[in-house]
Amino acid sequence: MEQAVLLAGRVREGDPRATARLISMVEREDPSRLEALKLLHAWGGRAHIIGITGPPGSGKSTLTDKLVAELRARNRRVAVAAIDPSSPFTGGAILGDRIRMNRHATDEGVFIRSLATRGHLGGLSRACSETVRVLDAAGYDDIIIETVGVGQSEVDVVRLADTVVLVSVPGLGDDIQAIKAGVMEIGDVFCVNKADKDGTERVVREIRAMLETAVMNGASTRFSELFSALSTLSGAAHESAPDEGDEEKAAKEHFQQGAAHHVAKQGRDHGELQLPPVLATIAETGQGIAELVDAIKAHEAGLAATGLLALRRRQNLSWELGKAAADSILSILEGEERRVELDEQAAAVLAKKRDFYEALAIIRASLASRS
Ligand SMILES: Nc1nc2c(ncn2[C@@H]2O[C@H](COP(=O)(O)OP(=O)(O)OP(=O)(O)O)[C@@H](O)[C@H]2O)c(=O)[nH]1
Ligand SMILES: [Mg+2]
Structure with missing residues (x-):
C-alpha cells in the first residue's frame, strides 16, 4: 500500500521512471498496480x-x-x-x-x-x-x-x-x-x-x-x-x-x-x-x-x-466497462471449478435430464449467486 502511494505520487509528478515502472506492472498484470491506478484515478481526464x-x-x-x-x-x-x-x-x-x-x-x-x-x-x-x-x-x-x-x-x-x-x-x-x-x-x-x-x-x-x-x-x-x-x-x-x-x-x-x-x-x-x-x-x-x-x-x-467530448468519453467508458465485465465473467467460466460445472450440465443435457436452456439457466443462476 505504502509502495503504491509512493509510486502514484511520483507518476503524478510526471516522473518518467515511475511512469515506466507502473506501465510495466500493467503489462505483466501485477495485481499491486491496481492500488496505484485507483490513487491516480482523480488526476485523469x-x-x-x-x-x-x-x-x-x-x-x-x-x-x-x-x-x-x-x-x-x-x-x-x-x-x-x-x-x-x-x-x-x-x-x-x-x-x-x-x-x-x-x-x-x-x-x-x-x-x-x-x-x-x-x-x-x-x-x-x-x-x-x-x-x-x-x-x-x-x-x-x-x-x-x-x-x-x-x-x-x-x-x-x-x-x-x-x-x-x-x-x-x-x-x-x-x-x-x-x-x-x-x-x-x-x-x-x-x-x-x-x-x-x-x-x-x-x-x-x-x-x-x-x-x-x-x-x-x-x-x-x-x-x-x-x-x-x-x-x-x-x-x-x-x-x-x-x-x-x-x-x-x-x-x-x-x-x-x-x-x-x-x-x-x-x-x-x-x-x-x-x-x-x-x-x-x-x-x-x-x-x-x-x-x-x-x-x-x-x-x-x-x-x-x-459537449460531445463528455458524451464520447462516457460512451467509450461504458463500452469498456461492458467489455471488462464480459471478460471477467468469461474468466470465471474458464476457471477449473466452472469447467466441472459446465461439464456436468453438458452431461445432463446429453442424458436428456434437462434441455439446453434449463442447463443455461442453472449456470446463469449460479454465476449470479456468486457475484
Ligand atoms: N514512400 C513513402 N514511404 C513511407 C511513408 N511513410 C512511411 N513510409 C515507409 O513505410 C514503411 C512502413 O512504415 P511504418 O511507419 O513502420 O508503418 P506502420 O504502419 O507503423 O507499420 P506497422 O506498425 O508494422 O503496421 C517504412 O519503410 C517507412 O519508411 C511515406 O509517406 N512515403
Ligand atoms: Mg508501426
Whole structure:
C-alpha cells in the first residue's frame, strides 16, 4: 500500500521512471498496480487521446513520430503507446520504431512506450486503457495510441480515443483495404499517407465517396453528429448579442464559432453533406503533418465546444466497462471449478435430464449467486 502511494505520487509528478515502472506492472498484470491506478484515478481526464490505426505498413509509426515533433513544436507534452499485437504482420517493426523514435529519447516532454501483451482475451484493451490512464495522470497533454487495424481487438483499442485517425495508403488494391464500413464509422480524421506514390488522389476520392454514400444513406458518422452540434451552437451564438453576457460568455461563443469554422474548413462541404477531413500526407518528409495536427486539434476543439467530448468519453467508458465485465465473467467460466460445472450440465443435457436452456439457466443462476 505504502509502495503504491509512493509510486502514484511520483507518476503524478510526471516522473518518467515511475511512469515506466507502473506501465510495466500493467503489462505483466501485477495485481499491486491496481492500488496505484485507483490513487491516480482523480488526476485523469485532461489529456487529448488520439488513436491512430490503419493497415500494416501504412506508415503509422512514421506518422506518429512526425506528429510528436509537430505537437512538441506547439508546446505540448506528448506520450505514445504503440501496440505490439505480436502478430505476424508487425514482426520486427518495433525495432525500427525504436530507432526512428530515438531522436525524441532525450526530450523530457516525450514518453514513448510499445506495449507487448499476452495473448489472452481482453489483455490488449485492458493494458492499453490502463496505460493511457497512467499517462494521463502523469500530465501528458496528448496521448497517441498507435495500433494496427487488423483484428477486432486491435481496432477496439482506438475506442479509448477522443479523436481517431484512420490511415490508408495508395496501391493496396481496389477494395479500400482495411477501411471497411465498420472501421469507417470510427474515423474522425482520414489520412492517406505515402502521397508521394501514384494513386493517392484516387484513394482520397474513394474514401470521400464512401463517406458520402454512408452519410447519404443516413448512417450517422461521428463527424456528422459533431457537425450538426456545431451548427446548432454557432447558430445560437449569432442570435444572442455579445454585449448582453459577460466577457466569459463572449469568449466562449467566439471559441465555439472558431471551432465550427475550423471543422467546416477541414471537413469538406459537399452542398448539404458534411464530411470529415480526408488529408494526404507524406510521413517520411513531413509533408501535410501540420495540416493533420490542425485537423486533429480542430476535432478536439469541436468536441469540447459542443459537449460531445463528455458524451464520447462516457460512451467509450461504458463500452469498456461492458467489455471488462464480459471478460471477467468469461474468466470465471474458464476457471477449473466452472469447467466441472459446465461439464456436468453438458452431461445432463446429453442424458436428456434437462434441455439446453434449463442447463443455461442453472449456470446463469449460479454465476449470479456468486457475484
Ligand atoms: N514512400 C513513402 N514511404 C513511407 C511513408 N511513410 C512511411 N513510409 C515507409 O513505410 C514503411 C512502413 O512504415 P511504418 O511507419 O513502420 O508503418 P506502420 O504502419 O507503423 O507499420 P506497422 O506498425 O508494422 O503496421 C517504412 O519503410 C517507412 O519508411 C511515406 O509517406 N512515403
Ligand atoms: Mg508501426
